[in-house]
Structure formats: C-alpha cells, structure tokens
Amino acid sequence: MAIRSPSSSIFRPKNGVDQSVMEENKKLIADINRRNLLRGTVSLGALTMLTGCSVSDTGAMQAFLRAVSSFNDGVQALLFTNRLAPTFREDQVVKPPRFNAFYEIEDVKPVDGQKWKLELSGLIENKTAWTAEQIYKLPEQEIIVRHICVEGWDYIGQWSGVPLSDFLKRIGADTKAKYISFKCADDYTETLDMATALHPQTILATKYARDPIADPFGFPLRLRTSTKLGFKNAKWITAMEVTNTFQETYWSKQGFNWFAGI
C-alpha cells in the first residue's frame, strides 16, 4: 500500500529538537512498512501531545504515527529523552486509574507485600534485595502525567515514589551502563535505556493519587516513566538488572518499537 510521508507542518519538532535530525531521517520516515504492527494504533494522545494536531485529523495522525513507529531508537532518544513531559493539575487526575495488562483485571494475582522483595542484579555495587517497607520509606517525588497506551486510550494519573535515578545512586548502579531491565510477578518484562531511567520524571511508583498503589496497578512497586508509552511502565516489579546487553521485551518481541517514546 502507498504510504504518505508526514507533512512538514505536523512534523514540526518540539522543544528545541534540531530540524536537521528530521531532515536526515526522511528516508527512515519513508521506510515505514517495516513496522506494520503499529500502523495507526499508537494512541491519539501521543499525536496530540507531540503536535497539537486535532485528533479528528485521521490522515495526518496516521501518517505521523507511522513515521514515529519507524524511527530507530537513536532518533527517538534525541527526540524524546531530553525534554520534560507535560504535567497536569491535581483536579485532572482520573480516579481510579484505567487498568491494562496482557490479561483481564479478574486474572490479576495480587502480590503479597510482606513476602515481596525487589531483587537486584548486574552492574550494581550493593545487590542486597529490598523489602517493600524499606522502599516505602524512601523520599518521594510526585508526577502528574499522561499515561498513553498503544491500544488507543490515555488518562492523566498521579504517581509518587522514589525517583529511579535516586534509587540507582543509592544501590551503586553503574549509570554508564546501557539498560535497566525489569522482571515482573506476572512474567512480563521491560527494559529501559539508561537516559530514560535517569530522567527527572521517571520514578519507582508506590502510590497513586497519594494512596498506596492498588493491586491491579502494580502493588507494591511499578515503574512510572513520563516519556514512554504505557507498556514500558512495568507493574508488579520483582527484579531489576543493570546491564549492557539488549534484551527484547514482552511487547518488542511482538514487533512494537522498543524505545516507545511519546
């Protein structure tokens, strides 16, 4: 099928991203057949956030989303990592949050917070496991940001917990390593690039709307990034590894773009 390149107007870079990056990657943008899976299915929210476009402009939206899904991870890193995500007011927060997982909410298996531990491995000086009690005592940061799922919906949520960058310093992680990988109680896996792990709006969340995170939303510990699609935000984290080895993740194995910036 014929694929349209996005017009320059919807392709306006935000927040100081160099236009030449876009120019250089025109070929890449044209080469969007490679990632058929994402065609038109990234969220409306991603488009409106990035471009200010009307979500009813379906043609422009789809062209844009196809282009985004075709970017290589390096280009996305340039576009998405060095900026702060938009934040929102407390009265805009959706309560309760909207559930998603690769199975239905009835099938969530709650994690026992008393027995739970966060296991640490890889390029970390102090690999002692953490209990939930210890993690819940750490200084918190709160973020009110938009959660965007590739299935085409989004909501504004209010998450708090220890900033991942603080936690990484605390455990003596090698922050020159490339990736942090997460294992979850439900066999889900995710990995983050280190720049996103150190981003000032990336936290290990323990609370939603100031209350402890409820079972379906990742109790006792979940990741909350602000510059990534929903699926990068691992819930029910049980283990963290700092590594230089790239690992495919639950969604990237299915063809979704690994970087998944918004």
Ligand SMILES: Nc1nc2c(c(=O)[nH]1)N[C@H]1C(S)=C(S)[C@@H](COP(=O)(O)O)O[C@H]1N2
């Ligand atoms: N462990 C685990 N984490 C996960 C998922 C999952 O199935 N298992 N689904 C992801 C997806 S696709 C989304 S959109 C968000 C949903 O988070 P929420 O239920 O808090 O809105 O969790 C992400 N993290």
Ligand SMILES: [Mo]
């Ligand atoms: Mo999602």
